[in-house]
Amino acid sequence: MTQNRVHLARRARAVYQALQEFSKAVGAHAREHGLDDRLMELVQLRCSQINGCAYCMRVHVDRAEKAGVTMDELGQLTAWRDSGVFTERERAALELAEAHTLIHQDGISDEVYNRVGSVLTEEEYIGVSWLAIAINAFNRQAIAGRYEVASRQG
Template identity: 40%
Template sequence: MNIRMNHYTANPELYRAMSRLEQWVRENGLDRIMYELIKIRASQINGCAFCLDMHTKELRKLGESEQRIALISVWRESPCYTEQERAVLELTEAVTLISEKGVPKELFDRVRSFYSEKEFADLIFAINLINSWNRIAISTGMFPGCMDKQ
């Protein structure tokens, strides 16, 4: 397999800008485990193998259990997630699939019961950012391991 295009080298300034946004989101208050759960759930929905591979590895490095990593796609039927994590996973699905139902007020209110307005904005940016990365990776034909030799 070969990637279609290396977006890192095709437009380095744009890649650096996205990377700065990624760094800002990662370093400004969002729990790292929660951020990786968001990334994995959005990547599952979008079918991004490259991002799934990257973020499941990252979650393992953070000490997350194999059970919780394996069950993210079926979080509704899995007792190993907190109510707060469930709310964020549901928000991730709603924002990723925004054209289907939007973000229902009940979901907004439930997430806000755990997060301040600023933290809610952080979540929305995090969800949108991984959706952008997914779309870049899929559009350019990225796959697990494709950048190992770059």
């Protein structure tokens, strides 16, 4: 039988609140520099998918729907490279988000940096980067604590 996991957010409340404040600052910076809610939610959802964070996927699917992302687009997010439903700007943001999430593999290669930089402005690049960094921190915290995601049925 597995022991219950320590709930990091509850046991170190001040640290978790600092992470929340950091995330709010990241979101404000991203919005201030031209990133809309739709793009921001796609980035956060894609990072959460890669990390396998069901808790954050639930949160960001709900937010993505509110930001106008369709079910068709949500269904194709994992295959964004082969799908025609995302804009060039969204594709660049998704590529950068994936590179940040998988940074232990290749870092941010010059190829990715140049390709993404040819589409996103420097400020958009910075905003997407910080979004990926922030959501990756939340993913790790939720996964480590095995945060439960209950069924919405019945």
